[in-house]
Amino acid sequence: MSEKKDKKGSIFLKILFLLFIIYLSLTIAMSAGYYEARLSEKTTITKEAMQRFENDIKMGKEVDIKDYLQEENKDYSNATTKAGVALSNLTENFMSKGIIEIIEVLKKLFT
Numbered sequence: 001m002s003e004k005k006d007k008k009g010s011i012f013l014k015i016l017f018l019l020f021i022i023y024l025s026l027t028i029a030m031s032a033g034y035y036e037a038r039l040s041e042k043t044t045i046t047k048e049a050m051q052r053f054e055n056d057i058k059m060g061k062e063v064d065i066k067d068y069l070q071e072e073n074k075d076y077s078n079a080t081t082k083a084g085v086a087l088s089n090l091t092e093n094f095m096s097k098g099i100i101e102i103i104e105v106l107k108k109l110f111t
Contacts, residue, residue: 023091026084 049068056063077085 019087019091020095022084023088023095026088 053063053068
């Protein structure tokens with residue numbers, strides 16, 4: 001009977017550790033690469049729009065700011081990224097609740 005509890009506890013800890021590693025990986029990937037790529041893309045589009053604006057003014061064309069500040073929001077997400085984000089959110093919620101419960105137990109022990 002004790003052997004079953006050890007196996008269940010071991011499997012639970014392995015799954016918990018795996019979810020934590022996945023959460024960290026997705027968090028690092030999203031914060032490091034994706035955000036920087038988006039900022040770089042916005043900067044490039046802004047520079048190109050400024051050049052078109054300046055050229056149109058030099059050529060004497062009528063200028064409307066709406067023509068140069070078009071923001072395209074393309075959604076590149078797919079089932080894999082959506083599943084990864086959902087898993088990351090579940091892991092984050094699970095870990096947050098776990099930490100809160102641990103703090104509550106510690107409060108009860110020391111008060």
